[in-house]
Amino acid sequence: MQVQDLLQHFEPSVYVSLALLFGIAAQFKAMDGYAFLRRVLASLETRVGVLYAVVILTSLFSPLILNDVLVLILTPVVIRYSKQYNVDVAPLVVAEITFTNIASSVTPLGNPQNILLWQTSGIAATGFVAGTALRLTLAGLVSAALLYPLSRRTRGPREPPMTSPVPLLPAVYLLVVIIAIFSSAFLDVPSVDALSFSFFIGFAFTFRTLLRVANEFDLRTLAILYLLVASVTLVALAIEPVAATYAAQAASGEQPFSAAFFLVVSSAISNVPATQLVIGLTAISAHAATTIAVEAGLAGNVDPISSFANILALLMVRRAGLPIRRAIVLQLVVGLVAFLVVFL
Numbered sequence: 001m002q003v004q005d006l007l008q009h010f011e012p013s014v015y016v017s018l019a020l021l022f023g024i025a026a027q028f029k030a031m032d033g034y035a036f037l038r039r040v041l042a043s044l045e046t047r048v049g050v051l052y053a054v055v056i057l058t059s060l061f062s063p064l065i066l067n068d069v070l071v072l073i074l075t076p077v078v079i080r081y082s083k084q085y086n087v088d089v090a091p092l093v094v095a096e097i098t099f100t101n102i103a104s105s106v107t108p109l110g111n112p113q114n115i116l117l118w119q120t121s122g123i124a125a126t127g128f129v130a131g132t133a134l135r136l137t138l139a140g141l142v143s144a145a146l147l148y149p150l151s152r153r154t155r156g157p158r159e160p161p162m163t164s165p166v167p168l169l170p171a172v173y174l175l176v177v178i179i180a181i182f183s184s185a186f187l188d189v190p191s192v193d194a195l196s197f198s199f200f201i202g203f204a205f206t207f208r209t210l211l212r213v214a215n216e217f218d219l220r221t222l223a224i225l226y227l228l229v230a231s232v233t234l235v236a237l238a239i240e241p242v243a244a245t246y247a248a249q250a251a252s253g254e255q256p257f258s259a260a261f262f263l264v265v266s267s268a269i270s271n272v273p274a275t276q277l278v279i280g281l282t283a284i285s286a287h288a289a290t291t292i293a294v295e296a297g298l299a300g301n302v303d304p305i306s307s308f309a310n311i312l313a314l315l316m317v318r319r320a321g322l323p324i325r326r327a328i329v330l331q332l333v334v335g336l337v338a339f340l341v342v343f344l
Helices: 003-007 012-030 033-048 050-061 067-085 089-104 112-121 125-154 169-187 191-201 210-216 219-238 240-251 257-269 271-281 286-299 308-319 325-343
Strands: none
Touching: 012 033, 012 067, 012 112, 012 169, 012 191, 012 210, 012 219, 033 050, 033 067, 033 169, 050 067, 050 089, 050 125, 067 089, 067 308, 089 125, 089 286, 089 308, 089 325, 112 125, 112 191, 112 219, 112 271, 112 286, 125 169, 125 286, 125 325, 169 191, 219 271, 219 308, 240 257, 240 271, 240 286, 257 271, 257 286, 257 325, 271 286, 286 325, 308 325
16 A cells, blocks of 8 residues: 555644643633532532532533543542542542543543544534533433442542632633634634634633643643554454454444443553544545444443543553552453443
């Protein structure tokens, strides 16, 4: 295969979109996004307990912020609470992982595999949400019910009310990003242009802290995602004669094969490479894009390596000196039960 033919399989807009999304996350963090999320979590914890506070927080923000970024911001808060009140960290980190993966799969900008599906299928943002929301909401309800018996084990003394002012800029910026992304569907504007606008408008909020924006940009994680996408594209081309039939069948959304394909492959190589493998071997229709988003998102909840967000969260917990074995077992149980929703 000549170099020119090889380059045709690499879609530049996918790589640009990933970089822009990481840029949006860097802008958010530079606006004291951590303090904003921490304040929201503390407010929810006094009403529903910390476990369901984590569930609500991740459900609200994972569709809007890259799930890996939310994990990086929220996991230290979960670890701090567990250590401070001597409660079991496993249900908290599983709640975070589970609902980060589920909620981020609802929209085209919540996680990397959805960005890939969004870009390659050409589906509008509104159509994407319409195709994913019902099944993922049901999976969330199932997961929340499974975690309920463990909610008492995560209760500590209520934290004193926070008196510091709430940083409002992160909330305003998120609102701007949401409007830009979802209005692009009605204005017939390419999604990469909407992401570009969202990123550059962030400088209106952070022009005094440009160095902080640069420091918050997670170049290492972006490079890893680039490497994953590019390497799986090359692997897909190499195995196309053998795997094309299976990938095409999986891309059609035909059950139970499609769901089983993403469950097995995601558990082995993570859901982003699994999605890229299918994209690299066959065309993705708008209908198939939402089906794959649900399957890959829920498959990401099954084992520690099914999603990059899982790896990040568990590594942070372990480095903090807390056990992760119970979290891995609990994640497997909750993930497998919730995954059954894809067969409906």
